[in-house]
Amino acid sequence: MARILTVEDDALTAREIVAELQIYGHQVECVGDGVEALRRARSGAYDAITLDRMLPGLDGLGVVTELRREGVDTPVLMISALSDVDARVRGLRAGGDDYLTKPFAPDEMAARVEVLLRRRRAGERETLLRVENLELDLIARVARRDDAVLELLPIEFRLLEFLMRNSNQVLTRTMIFESVWGYHFDPGTNVIDVHIARLRRKVDGGSSPSLIHTVRGCGYRIGAGK
């Protein structure tokens, strides 16, 4: 269970965020203005913050800038109605860790928060990722399952790395595309599905149990079990 601060001035959206994060078993506190958000977040007592870009008092950019200036490194998911590239760049440059545009699917928001929480817990320093009997050596750039080396293309390696860094978490197609390819648009058709299907054939082909799972209506998850 993580402690999360939700900063959102629109009551309906705030309720949605809180409800969704509670489903994941988190303890959520909600505030409606920037000044109060800054006061509470300063303590560093939260594991993650969802921060609306436009707020009364002090806006989201101001809040995150000030937090980073004061050395508070709580991961921040910026949520904004501004969808253009410049707004995203400004949000991330100010210190946001991820950026989500409104309107958003609550499960996507929750999945992004989970990724931030995981990153905070694990850090980026891991050099060997492991999920069940699947192993990814980030230094030697080698993937093994049951000690058998998997022949992966560079893009498949990056994709598997992202999945494994966030093992047992639901990752949406948009999140995968943004993180692995680094672009922020809808690639259309089922491009990501086809990449996952290829990776799955290599990772799960012949071995049981299968590790890469499709989460209906949402995305993918790597891990044991259904």
Place this chain on the structure above:
Amino acid sequence: MSTDANPALPEPIAAPGRWRPSAVRLIVIYGAFFLLWSIVLVGSISWQTTQFLDKVVGEILEQRVHYLATVDRSQLPAMLAATNQLDLRGVMYFGLFDARGAYVSGNIDRLPEGLTPDGSIRPLPKGLKAIDGQLNARALGVALRLESDDVLVLARTTSVADRIGAIMRSALFWALSLLLIPGLIGGYLLSRGPLRRVRDIEAAVAPIMRGNLGARLPLSSRRDELDLLATIVNRMLDEVERLLGEVKGVTDSIAHDLRTPLTRLRAQLHRVQQANDPDDPRAAAIERCIVDVDALLDRFRALLRISELEDLRRHAGFAEVDLGETLRRVHELYAPLAEEKGVALDVSADSLPLVSADAPLLFEALSNLVDNAIKFTPAHGTIELRARGQLAGTRIDVLDSGPGVPLGEREAVLRRFYRSRTTGDGGGDGGGYGLGLALVAAIAKLHGFCFEIGDNAGGGARMTLYCWPCSSAGARSA
């Protein structure tokens, strides 16, 4: 917003040779009227002059015949001979015949036909025969029975009147030649000026027809009829641009406003789906609903994205971009999808100079082109991504072996929501030609690049991005 709602493209303007400038037509009509009127005028003057001269000749003949009738019969032949001597121009004819009509004296040896000895002037249409055998064309004559019962005949040719007529006809011919020839040449030259300006207007209209509604018709400083017409058309274009802007604004607002409730609807469906047993028969229905809502959301997202790109004027995100590398990354993203469909996707890129561009946007544009190519290329087909350096800059081609884009649809497919009739509906994922190519055109325009749809040499479509500043930035068709 279906394909059927899109009207057919206007027919191209017919061959230039078929156009006749109005100035030439007016000059020809004016010339014909001028010619006709001149002929009537000169003809009338000529006729009246002839009539007058004939009357004068008739009076002279009448005077002479009555004078000669008073001369003594015995002296008459001598008198006629003496008068004949005085007629140096040879226009007068005399004849004295006895009661039976036999020749007595003079230079006519027989009574002319149609002349009765009653002293009245009559025309001699068949002329008269002189002693020396000369036949005069037209003449007036008079015959008078003298007291001695002889018949005195006097005649005079009307050659003077005829010659005046000929002079007038010749004058008319020269006058018309001098007026009509420079008139026609002038008319031709006059008509060329406006025709050239109409051609300029035609050239200015071309980008407007391609969808650049910001372009206007050229105006000269002459402020003539063509300028008046161009001003009217420009005003009309202002209005069309404003209305289309409003329609686009309304569409964008609808897309924007509907996204929030649709996202909520999707979230609720997702929750119901998660709460339900996956084996429940209703699960499939919920899954279909989610897919449909996702398709709607994708469509709205793409629509708003195009608007955002069309309104983007700044080049803040521009940096030096390696187009070959960008193309290889697009290839990497789409290679599995092509393979899945049984389509060969090849990439070839020269070593190219860097281009100032927005890399993510170019990647997005090229992704759309490749996505479309994969969608429309049948199994066992080929798609080639090619980046080539040219003198002006780098040119990127996406060549497929699909059905291609018909000539008449190459402009239309760039419009939002247009779907090619020949290539089917392109699937229900909100992509297809519906918005993808409109997005590519918007990105090309933002960069000042030209985007062109043409034919692939081996059949299929050729989508080309000319990555250098282009005068008609945006889209054009080959």
